[in-house]
Amino acid sequence: MKRFCELKIPIKESALNSLDWRVKVLPKEIKFCARCAISNQRPGIVFDENNVCAPCNFAEKKKKLIDWASRKKEFEKMLEGYRRNDGNFDVIVPSSGGKDSAVVAHRLKHEYGMHPLCVTWAPMIYTDIGWQNLQNFIASGFPTVLMFPDRILHRKLSKLAFVKIGAHFYAFGRGQMAAPFHVAIEKGIKLVMYAQNGESEYGGITKYDNQCGVSWADWERFYHAGLTLDNTLKVGVQEGFLTEEEMKDPCFKLYTIPSAKILSENDIAMHWFFYYHKDVPQENYYYVSQHTGFQANPERSEGTYTKFASLDDRTDGFHYYLGFIKYGIGRATSDAAHEVRDGFISREEAVALIRKYDGEFPKKYYKEFLEYVDLTDEEFRDVVDAYRQEHIWKKENGEWKLRHQAS
Ligand SMILES: [Zn+2]
Known part of the structure; x- marks a missing residue:
């Protein structure tokens, strides 16, 4: 080899x-x-x-305390601050073609009359079903920016992350989180709408359980265990995973969320759709199979019994x-x-x-x-x-x- x-x-x-x-x-x-x-x-x-x-x-x-009807009103009110009718997009939906982001994009467009632009950070290696689901999603009426990182650097970062963090997805996760904000700034779109706060739903940090988004300052600590890209890359260079020159490649900018200063100068806000709406994976699955041509895996995913989540890579x-x-x-x-x-x-x-x-x-x-x-x-x-x-x-x-x- x-x-x-x-x-x-x-x-x-x-x-x-x-x-x-x-x-x-x-x-x-x-x-x-x-x-x-x-x-x-x-x-x-x-x-x-x-x-x-x-x-x-x-x-x-x-289940007990949240009044979903009033959350919906709150959501509608929030959207009014961003809605545009001048022929421009008004919300970015980071989207994999998977079920949750498809629900978000579809409901924003058809239930709330917004104009979403979807941003897809490509998986490491597309599965056939993942690629097909993305195609079906686009075909059901969703403009999508598809971004592929430099495959060589991405593989090197994945290897580095697998060995040094025990998580090769660090490379994918960083791009998936950060790239939509770069597109938002470039296109002058002020709102970025993620699906849910995985930490509250799946059992991590509880600080943001009752908030509609996360502070920029906490972002890095939250989602990447405080392992900044810069520090990770520096260790990578020391140990020979990549060269000093590669570390300075402009591609790596896409893996880092713009600074809090830049985000506030550009008036960019992020919200979690499912802070305002009930999030039931099964129901989301039925919704997108009906509306965006989403298909479950013909066989269950290895390591679990489900067929409809995390299928793209x-x-x-x-x-x-x-x-x-x-x-x-x-x-x-x-x-x-x-x-x-x-x-x-x-x-x-x-x-x-x-x-x-x-x-x-x-x-x-x-x-x-x-x-x-x-x-x-x-x-x-x-x-x-x-x-x-x-x-x-x-x-x-x-x-x-x-x-x-x-x-
Ligand atoms: Zn429990």
Whole structure:
């Protein structure tokens, strides 16, 4: 295999010296939420005195306290400040062609009479279904700016992030978050509308549970664990993942949200659509299959039992798999816990699904993934094992096993 960079230290050593500080501060005693079965190992999650996690409490509170009719009014009022009827776009919808962003764009256009411009930051490697869903979405009447990053630099950043953060999606996630703001500034569009605050819904930081958006100052800390692109790239250069010259490439600007100063000078605001609307993954799925030609996967996604979420990228499975390695929490746990909170399944059913599917190895695209991040099978295993923590994993007869599982 022809390597695309000469590392200065062995992969294993590099991964053991990870930049992701969150894995180092996890509670050593593992607990499982009494309601949804997620564990306390998810970074930022808080459990109350009854052993119930913050997202469960958040979901309950939403059911009881939120008056969705008045939130809708609030939303309409907010939109009035941005609506344009002069032939220009008035809102950017960061959109993958996936179900949530399709719901947002469709409802903004047809229910609220807005003029959305969608911005798609391309996945690492499109799946057939992901590409088809994007085409169907565009064909149902949505102008879309599709951005592909420099594939060489993107792969290098993915490799760096996989080894040093245990999260190759860092590269994709940064671009997906940042690129829409660059388009907003360029086109003079003042409003950027994301779907939901994943932290509240899936169980991370609760500070923004009851707010319609996040402060610019908190953004980096929130979504990228405080791992600024600059620092990550600097370490990358030191260890030989990329060169000093590559680090200065203008492409990397697209991976960083413009500064708070630039955003406020341009009067740009971001809002979460599902702060103002009820967010039920199942219902979103039905909505977009009817309105934007969205199709579920013909088969379930590896590592979980669902067929309709996160389908666009062949490397998705490795994002969830590494989460499972680092925190003992896989894709099935996230999906099942969300469905418990929405009242679709019981805790017992969730536990059964978690035990059956969580941590399933994403073998379907393994070869492609290795090629994409330029790693050998052995190096991949070295990185994975470097992220296993003593209080989460044990080795039994040569096989890795979780020390604790939801029951
Ligand atoms: Zn819970």
